[in-house]
Amino acid sequence: MRCVRALTTLIALAVAASGCSLAGGGDDGAAAAAAEVVLVTHESFVLPDELQAAFEQQSGLDLVVRSAGDAGTLTNKLVLTTDDPTGDVAFGVDNTFASRAVDEGVFAPVEVERPAGTDRFALPADAGDDRLVPIDNGNVCVNVDTTWFAERGIPAPTGFDDLVQPAYRDLLVSPGATTSSPGLAFLLATVAQYGDGWPAYWAALMDNGARLTEGWADAYQVDFTQGGGEGDRPIVVSYDSSPAFTIAEDGTSTTEALLETCFTQVEYAGVLAGAANPAGGRELVQFLLSPEVQAALPDAMYVFPVVEATPLPTDWASFAQQPTAPLEVTPAEISAHREAWLQEWSDVTTR
Numbered sequence: 001m002r003c004v005r006a007l008t009t010l011i012a013l014a015v016a017a018s019g020c021s022l023a024g025g026g027d028d029g030a031a032a033a034a035a036e037v038v039l040v041t042h043e044s045f046v047l048p049d050e051l052q053a054a055f056e057q058q059s060g061l062d063l064v065v066r067s068a069g070d071a072g073t074l075t076n077k078l079v080l081t082t083d084d085p086t087g088d089v090a091f092g093v094d095n096t097f098a099s100r101a102v103d104e105g106v107f108a109p110v111e112v113e114r115p116a117g118t119d120r121f122a123l124p125a126d127a128g129d130d131r132l133v134p135i136d137n138g139n140v141c142v143n144v145d146t147t148w149f150a151e152r153g154i155p156a157p158t159g160f161d162d163l164v165q166p167a168y169r170d171l172l173v174s175p176g177a178t179t180s181s182p183g184l185a186f187l188l189a190t191v192a193q194y195g196d197g198w199p200a201y202w203a204a205l206m207d208n209g210a211r212l213t214e215g216w217a218d219a220y221q222v223d224f225t226q227g228g229g230e231g232d233r234p235i236v237v238s239y240d241s242s243p244a245f246t247i248a249e250d251g252t253s254t255t256e257a258l259l260e261t262c263f264t265q266v267e268y269a270g271v272l273a274g275a276a277n278p279a280g281g282r283e284l285v286q287f288l289l290s291p292e293v294q295a296a297l298p299d300a301m302y303v304f305p306v307v308e309a310t311p312l313p314t315d316w317a318s319f320a321q322q323p324t325a326p327l328e329v330t331p332a333e334i335s336a337h338r339e340a341w342l343q344e345w346s347d348v349t350t351r
Helices: 026-035 049-059 071-080 098-103 146-152 181-207 216-223 278-288 291-301 314-319 331-349
Strands: 036-041 062-067 089-094 133-145 172-175 211-213 235-239 255-271
Touching: 036 071, 036 278, 049 062, 049 278, 049 291, 071 089, 071 098, 071 181, 089 098, 089 278, 098 331, 133 146, 133 181, 133 278, 133 291, 172 181, 172 216, 181 235, 181 255, 181 331, 211 216, 216 235, 255 278
Parallel strands: 036 062, 036 089, 172 211, 172 235
Antiparallel strands: 089 255, 133 235, 133 255
């Protein structure tokens, strides 16, 4: 997934401010590497304190977390440090960026026990399935503030085509595709919906007053009318789980995800090639698939677990509805066209 959506704060341990290499320093460096496992992740990663403590007790390793940016920024940094990785495990590379990381040799093969249900989120065998293990999933969808539209007597939009109509001028906000993984997912949804006509659709969106932000947090928490601030946009690109977090006093949700606009995101974990502690890295990847971690994902990071039969919070059963037929772009298509699509998107949205 992708976003600033933390309900608890993960405490990073013993990271030197100077950023010195964990693999260096002779015997002392080797001992340090053996005593800890370093997780490189995006800024939205959250693991409840009690689960971090459980992993450290079970493994005998200190868990060190280094985070920066969203999935796109994370992937870029991993690629730039392929020859000198800054950790042992990476979490948060998603299906929109996975091919780039795999093609650049960022990850090493890893064997873990994959519980039931994970296979449907796995990458194709020739696209990194032996290197990236699915951990969570969610769908990027257009969300609407249903109360805003009801109060004004305006029908809420129901799909892509509505968003370019004059009735919805200046009402949409979306994270940008070049700076945000949900923004890229939304771009891919329009590619799947309109094929070669997606640039024309984006031109129409911009002509209809669509606002672009750097990331999901700015779009949802600041500009969206049901976010955390004084937003003025009642239509936002967010997630299918978002309505479960906008529950009114009467027990109904004040927002709705438009399930025909959704594109599935899957977040993966993998052991980095050249890791100082690959054995510890494998143990951490396996831990992320444990029942305890999978059950914590919805409240901690607003995402769905990948392991079958994992219990969900009560509100999710009613309000976090997932699409039955999400829009799709294959990993091969993303790999072949991602950079060209992003360049064309930038050209269209900055005219």
